[in-house]
Amino acid sequence: MAILLIHDAMVVVKFSTVSTAGDLRDSEKAKPFPPEYSERYFGEDGKIYGYKGLKVSECTPADYSQCSS
Numbered sequence: 001m002a003i004l005l006i007h008d009a010m011v012v013v014k015f016s017t018v019s020t021a022g023d024l025r026d027s028e029k030a031k032p033f034p035p036e037y038s039e040r041y042f043g044e045d046g047k048i049y050g051y052k053g054l055k056v057s058e059c060t061p062a063d064y065s066q067c068s069s
Helices: 021-025
Strands: 006-008 013-018 047-049 056-061
Touching: 013 021
Parallel strands: 013 056
Antiparallel strands: 006 047
């Protein structure tokens, strides 16, 4: 019998913003925070199905003007 694994995206997904690559190694500068909402990406229930021990980390630049559109 297969076990269905269900995770709350608000718990397993974490974001960080950094100014430099060195910030990735500094836990105070790259302090992770949870998303404000997850329904847009993971459906109305905000659940992620099928992964054991899931952790999702997304790191983005603090200065978005450096990103190309």
